[in-house]
Amino acid sequence: MSDSSNDDIPLSQRTQDKRKRKLKVEKEESDFSEDEVPLKKRGKKAKEAVIRNTVKSAPAIKKQKSETKVVPHPSTAPSIKTNGTTNGKAMKAESDLNSAPAVSLAKKKGGKKSSATDDEGKTEQEQEEEEAYRWWEAEQNDGSIKWTTLSHKGVLFPPPYEPLPKHVKLQYDGKPVDLPIEAEEVAGFFGAMLETEHAKNPVFQKNFFEDFKTVLKKAGGANVEITKFEKCDFNDMFNYFEAKRIEKKNIPNAEKKRIKAEKDKLEEMYKICYLDGRKEVVGNFRIEPPGLFRGRGSHPKTGKLKARVMPEQVTINIGAEAEVPQPPDGHKWAEVKHDSTVSWLATWKENINGATKYVFLAANSSLKGMSDFKKFEKARQLKNHIDAIREDYRRELKDEKMVNRQRATAMYLIDVLALRAGGEKGEDEADTVGCCSLRYEHVTFKPPNIVVLDFLGKDSIRFYQEVKVDNQVYKNLKLFKRDPKREGDELFDRLDPPSLNKHLQNYMPGLTAKVFRTYNASKTMQDQLKKIPNRGTVNEKMVAFNAANRAVAILCNHQRTVSKSHEQSVGKIEDKILEIKFQRFRLKMQLAQLDPSMKKKDPAFFERDPELTDEVIDRLIDLIITREREKVTKKVLKENEKKVADGEKGLSEKEIEKETREKLKAVDELAEGYKKEKKSDFKKPVVSVASPEKLQQQIEKLSERAINTTLQLKDKEDNSTVALTTSKINYIDPRLTVMFSKKFNVPIEKLFSKTLREKFKWAIESADENWTF
DNA sequence: TCACTCACTTAGTAACCTAACG
DNA sequence: CGTTAGGTTACTAAGTGAGTGA
Incomplete structure (x- = not known):
């Protein structure tokens, strides 16, 4: 505590003497003076300047990884099908990937279709041939050439705008407005979103309205002059869209199917392409439709009009040998190129941020698969260097050069907290940060060594963590916030992602930097999986797996x-737990009646659960009774239906009512019983029962159920704000999941959805139960 | 060096689908 | 068997990082 004031002394040696301390600080500052200039203005030489092994206790740097243990390595052997792509360069840059060879040769070389599991037998024979290509068994090239031949059918444009019926209008100041269709379309975009959060966002409203007015003006204006957003009433439009939605939902199933089949047929040609003669699936062949830009977080441009993309803005990339897809009638492509160093099939520029959009292959394609594979291999390689890296940055946390200290501290955060690199962002983007762009206000301190990080990261997702950090990191972060710096200033003013990456x-x-996240x-994941005992039911193993994933x-x-729906469903489970406890309590009271000696021995056991207050019990009884009533009512109806279905004569409504009333009497009795029981404080069970042994058994069962359900609830709660899929798709080496599947005998279908199984086919077919990351 | 462009991965959510439920 | 909760897929925004050229 008392030395907390000392904390902003960066170096380890502290002094009690204020004056001295002051000097010390100045000295330090002068130590750093050479790179006092923040990164942006700095001259180049500052960078390499100091040789930093002057640092006191620095152990020798051992960065070159020790003679990588040369794992005898199954497949350098070129394999079966070498296709056009494979140019001589076999795995060149990746020489270090030695310890992580291209996926070990799979058992069944032939490339026979592996397991009939997911391709339904009826699929065409020819397809098998094509899909049998197992790139992960082929030689890897360096990836700079993506294809040698490429053919595809281009992109699918969204349908043209369909004007609203005459009676559906924007109301302005209570008056219907005749909008030119260009403007009507834009107004409709907003109208359709009326009930969303976006439509309530003032920035969204403003941006939308500005663009709307612009479009309106350009199209010649309307019969009413529109100047104020507040006077616009989009409800007609909203209701119209809503009605259409419901109408669509009510289309009979068969009809729905027909429509879908028709649409699928129309889109089929765009879905596939041929890369080096092999069929591959295209990911997003659809040109993004116009609409209002839904920027995330507080994006300054949110709500702006995302314009319709015309063929004239779209560039096509295709093999020189292939037939160029026809642009829509009366239109031309912006350009057609034949660039085999890139993987996109089409591209255009979006009008709001000027960002480039691409049409790529699907995640299950060979191109994506290969780069995914490489990504994980790179991350695996990091394990050979991580010790040296950690050793170095730990040492450099005390480096006297500010740049190095910042870099080391940033590496610590990236490594330990899995922060993103954090590149610079513009005025016209949402204010979010990553490691290098952390600012003064994002970090606070709780002595002795807890750092509170609170900032908005990618997608404006909040990162909040109070972490105990290395003492030196704590000191450094304080140092980086030191005096001249104020709110808004960058913590790492000498550091940016390019220099860090360099x-x-x-x-x-x-x-x-990003490799650390993957690694x-x-x-x-691997460490977590190791802890899971290999026993129990598949379901139990799944729970454990998901916990690791989490x-x-x-x-x-x-x-x-x-x-x-979350709150509601949590409420339901909570009630379920309460009800279990309530029933358990009743049984306990019955037991106490039967065998009073037990209560004497263990009074605590017979105590009422504190959450079972009188009110709660009343509510539970209510719940139970209404549920029973519903059951009875439904049962009567159902029985009647069955009768009718069997050709018997059904009951009249009156008869049904009567029948129901009859049967409800039992429920009424039940309700009475509960009431009486409660009145006697559950000392006099209405329906008296079994032997003490039986009762105890039942109580035990209920206790178990209470625990299980509570666990289930906890799981749900824990999961409610955590997304497991993102890490499953992007960060966890799929071979780990495959290993788990095989070792623990959990069907892969339980761990990967259909698309993920396709995306990770390479992993599924190459990793075994002993695979390690 | 720096600002900008380009290509590609990573991300949350909306829309859709499906299997459990009542 | 219709609803609905929950899982899956589609969509597209928002990152990272390499390259480029002045």
């Missing part, structure tokens, strides 16, 4: 917003 390349080619995520998701701060 440093990282020294350890390992291709190493960048630590997969490493965490640890990773938490590490990566993958969140989701709680669903609207």
Whole structure:
């Protein structure tokens, strides 16, 4: 405590003497003076300037990874089908991937269709041939050439705007407005979103309204002059869309199917392309339709009109040998190119941020698969360097050069907290940060060594953590916030992602900040999986697996917003638990009646659960009774229906009513019983029962159920804000999941959805139960 | 060096689908 | 068998990082 004031002394040596201390500080500042200039203005030489092994206790740097244990490595052997792509360059840059060879040769070389599990037998024979290509068994090229031949059918444009019926109008100041269709379309975009959060956001409203007015003006204006957003009433439009939605929902099933089949047929040609002669699935062949930009967080441009994309803005990339897809009638492509160094099939520029959009292949394609594979191999390689890296940055936390200290501290955060690199962002984007762009206000301190990080990261997702950090990190962060700095200033003013990444390349080619996230995520997963005992039911193993997955998701701060239904369903489970406890309590009281001696022995056991207050019990009884009533009513109806179905004569409504009333009497009795029981404080059970032994058994069962249900509730709560899928898709090496599946005998279908099984086919077919990250 | 462009991965959520439920 | 809760897929925004050129 008392020395907390000392905390802003950066170096380890502290002094009690104020004056001296002051001097000390100044001295330090002068130590740093050379790179006092923040990064942006700095001259180049400042960078390499100091040789930093002057640091006191620095142990020798051992960065070159020790003679990588040369795992005898199954497949350098070129394999079966070498296709056009494979140019001589086999795995060149990846020489270091030695310890992580291209996926070991799978058992069944032939490329026979592996397991009939998911391709339904009826699929065409020819397809088998094509899909049998197992790129992960083929030689890897360096990836700079993506294809040699490429053919596809281009992109699908959204349908043209369909004007609203005459009677559906924007009302302005209570008067219907005749809008030119261009403007009507834009107004309709807003109208359709009327009930969303976006439509309530003032920035969204403002941006929308500005663009709407612009469009309106350009189209010649309306019969009414429109100047104030507040006077616009979009309800007609909203209701119209809503009605249409319901109408659509009510289309009979068969009809729905027909429509869908028709649509699928129309889209089929766009879905596939041929890459080096092999059929591949295209990911997003649809040109993004016009609408209002839904920027996340407080994006300054949210609500702006995202304009309709015309063929004239779309560039096509295709093999020179292939037939160029026809642009829509009367239109031309912006350009047609034949660039085999990129993987996109089409591109255009979006009008709001000027960002480039691409049409890529689907996640299950060979191109995506290969780069995914490479990503994980790179991350695996990091394990050979991580010790040296950690050792270095720990030492450099005390480096006398500010740049190095900042860099080391940033590396600590990236490594330990899995922060993103954090590149610079513009005025016209949401204000979010990552490691390098952390600012003064994002970090606070709780002595002796707890750092509170609170900032908005990617997608404006909040990162909040109070973490105990290394003492030196604590000191450094304080130092980086020191005096001249104020709110709004960057903590790491000498550091940016490019310089950090440049440093990282020294350890390992291709190493960048983001690799740490992949590495630590997969490493965490592996460590978690190791702890799972290999026993129990599949379901239990699933729970354990998901818990491991969740640890990773938490590490990566993958969140989701709680669903609207969440609270409700939690309430239901809570009631369920209460009801179990209530019933258990009743049984206990019965037991006490039967065998009073037990109560004497263990009075605590017979105590009422504190949450079972009188009110709660009343409510539970109510709940039970209404439920029983509903059951009875439904049962009568159902029985009647069955009768009718069997050709018997059904009951009249009156008869049904009568029948129901009859049967409800039993429920009324039940209700009476509960009431009486309660009156006697549950000392006189209405329906008296079994032997004490039986009762005890039942009580035990209920206790178990209470525990299980409570666990289930906890699981639900824990999961409510955590998104598991993101880490599963992007960070956890799929071979870990495959390993788990095989080792623990959990069907892969339980761990990967259909699309994920396709995306991770390479992993499923190459990893075994002993695979390690 | 710096600002900007380009390509590609990562991200949450809306829309859709499906299996459990009552 | 219709509803609905929950899982899956589609969508597209928002990152990272390499490259480029002045």
